[in-house]
Amino acid sequence: MVHNKAKEVTFYHAGCPVCISAENSVLSLIDPAVKVTIVHLGKEKEKIADARKAGIKSVPALLLGQEVLHINFGASLDDIK
């Protein structure tokens, strides 16, 4: 029996080496049943404001509903802006 499965997550990154390495690892682990959206904040700068509102402070980060998992540290959101 599986409880409380997250069905949708967003992985935020900015193309940095730490981001890419984390992306590969995270994607290799995530349940195939989970829908993963990948947002490259360096290329999609219009999404930085939303990411900030969601509580993202640095990338790479994974957003699950309202919870943010900051994974290692690649770059601060301020440095992308």
Add this chain to the structure above:
Amino acid sequence: MVHNKAKEVTFYHAGCPVCISAENSVLSLIDPAVKVTIVHLGKEKEKIADARKAGIKSVPALLLGQEVLHINFGASLDDIK
């Protein structure tokens, strides 16, 4: 086709609120095919040295082979010791 799937990971934590929250989220996301070992460094202090050798600097953290994903920040390994 699935490439490069991690088959085994270790989740290190120390029972802190940040750890427990991250544990719930991470476990809800991980592919059921991946074997997850959970190590509570507060209770299994003999494993702190190994964790340090593997590159763990703080908990919660996920170890995949030789790669460490530090997830948010609950406590430094030094604070557990």
